[in-house]
Amino acid sequence: MAQALPPLARGRVLGAAGALALLLAGTAGGYGYHRDELYFRMLPPAWGHLDQPPLTPLLARSLAAVVDEPWALRLPAVVAACLTVVVVALVARELGGGAAAQGIAAWGAGFGVFPLAFGHVLLTASLDMLLWPVVVLCVVRAVRRSPAWWFAAGAVAGLALANKLLVLALLASLGVAILLVGPRHVLRSPWPWAGVLAVLVVGSPSLLYQALEGWPQLRMGQALGETNADEVRVLVLPFLALLLGPLLVPVWGAGLVALLRRPAWRELRFLPVALGLLVVLTVVMGTQPYYPLGLLLVLHGVGSVPVAEWAARGRVRRGLAIAAVALDGVVAAVVALPLVPLERLGGTPVPEVNQLAADQVGWERYAEQVRDVAVDAGADVVIASNYGEAGALDRYGSGGVPVVSGHNALAALTAPPPAADVVVVVGGQYGWTQRFFERCEVRDRLDNGLGVDNEEQGVPVAVCHDPLEPWDTLWPRLAHLD
Incomplete structure (x- = not known):
């Protein structure tokens, strides 16, 4: 039985979410539409599209019908990014992390490179960035607390199918990892299968559309793989260091190590294995290198606990932890957000390292x-x-x-x-x-x-x-x- 949870550090967690909301809202009108946003606002409401499930295009078109400006289309991305901060902090709390750990989890998750980028522009990845950690948190709670959380995990995964079918890769990675390293006994309960049923029921509109249309997402994935595979397969491993920022690698790295070494966390050893499997699937698919982000955010939340314990042993360590999170956030903001004046952007390396910025210009x-x-x-x-x-x-x-x-x-x-x-x-x-x-x-x-x-x-x-x-x-x- 898992121990009682520490109090939620509302000040630190909501402070991080609030600061992120102000930053993203203040920069939401910068540069201009991203190419995907221009596309999404054109797509009519439907059960699905050749290359997209319906959720993100529906949000974009609905908001554009009210206010057709970039900042309006980006409101769902802002909300998703701020909620992600809370979810990652809840991961740290779930593993016994107090206020310091929850603060590291929240500020790191909110102000990492790709969380900021996906919070600034409305992409399918903007919603996945929230939905995937929620799925994993529910699975963790199902293993540690109550098996009824399997049903919640399935329901959220079913909703994620309306945004991108890629969540099936996450579910497959988690399922195979549990089979490989345990805890296998959870699969003898009916609850995981109730979770599978929830995925099928909640996700049935997206799955039915795909089946009736001949699974166009498979054709789309194959097309992306043919275009991107060579580059993606080279970038997947380096991208693990870039998704949140190089200075936060020690945080999620500490999470990986602690999950493998701490007896009290033995039942969650499937999480590092799931990350490895997801990386392998990303290499095989060869479509986009950022797919592990959602699971990496969870591991960042896990790693915040041992990092907070390390930082509590001295003032210098605490200062180093705070400085790493802060400096990572500052660099990430410059790279991911429209902080460089538009007329100077072409003279900086930002468009070369952040394709999202380049695709908002002109x-x-x-x-x-x-x-x-x-x-x-x-x-x-x-x-x-x-x-x-x-x-x-x-x-x-x-x-x-x-x-x-x-x-x-x-x-x-x-x-x-x-x-x-x-x-x-x-x-x-x-x-x-x-x-x-x-x-x-x-x-x-x-x-x-x-x-x-x-x-x-x-x-x-x-x-x-x-x-x-x-x-x-x-x-x-x-x-x-x-």
Whole structure:
């Protein structure tokens, strides 16, 4: 039986959450929309999309219908980041951590590099950052306190399926880890299977959509793997040090060691094994290197307990612990948030180390360039190579010219008019689509005017005439997943 929990350190935990809320709210309007936000606000309400479960796009579109500005779309990300702070502090408390441990857990979790980045921009990862630690906390409580928590873990995981099917990788890692190192006796109870049932029931809309549509998320994952795998497989292990920041590696590292060495925590030894399995799955999938973040946040909460005990043994140690968390937070804020003035951003290394920052720059100017070319050419349609370009034109206007894209879900939601003869093609897809037209001419190249090198910078804006095939034949050939 687990011991009674120490009091919740409300001042330190809520202080960290409040400071994070102020910082994220104060910077939420910085730079501009991220490409994914421009995409999400376009997607209509649905049970699912070709590349996305429905939750994050539904939030973005609903908020954009009220206030179509970046800061409004980002409110769910801000809330998720602040709640994550509380959840990670509860992990430390669950393992006996007092006020000091809960403070380290809260401030480290809130002001790590990727928590700040995902709290600033509305991505599917923004909600996963909250939902995954909640699932793991429920599992920990199910093992240590009451088996009824298995049902709660399943219900939260089912909700997470509406955001991203990747939570199944977390569940698989936890389940296999328990089978490998225990405590296996928990699986003899009906409660874990009640948790599985909760996953299936709560997640049934997402699972049913996938089944009826032929599991498009598997095709999407395969496409991402083909594009990203070589880079991701090199970056996964270094990213473990970068997800929260290098100065916090000793904290979650202490959690890993303590889980393996402390007899009182023996029943939770599946957590380090689950992290290893999740890293292996991330390497195998080769899609994105940040997938272990949710589980790493839990291990940060665990590690806050031995680190607080270490820091309590002297004033110098306590100062070092505070300095490490504070310095990590300051560096993370500069890298992850729009603190560098926009006009100076291109002269700093921030866009190179933080792709999210680069992808928030230039959309209004890009849309203006495309609009000028389309209106001047008397275009019948604009074909955007990716959903960021399509989303920017949808948000900032295309001069009345229809905008379509074959990228991901937009391929099924948009299509050129059957009689379109004069076509503006924007972006990298132009290089191989020009052969489908009688003639093409590059009229401009996108330039954000800030020297920020992102995916759009320098790509062509071309005018093409007279497609060589009917659009109902040509359009499927322009569709692409990535």
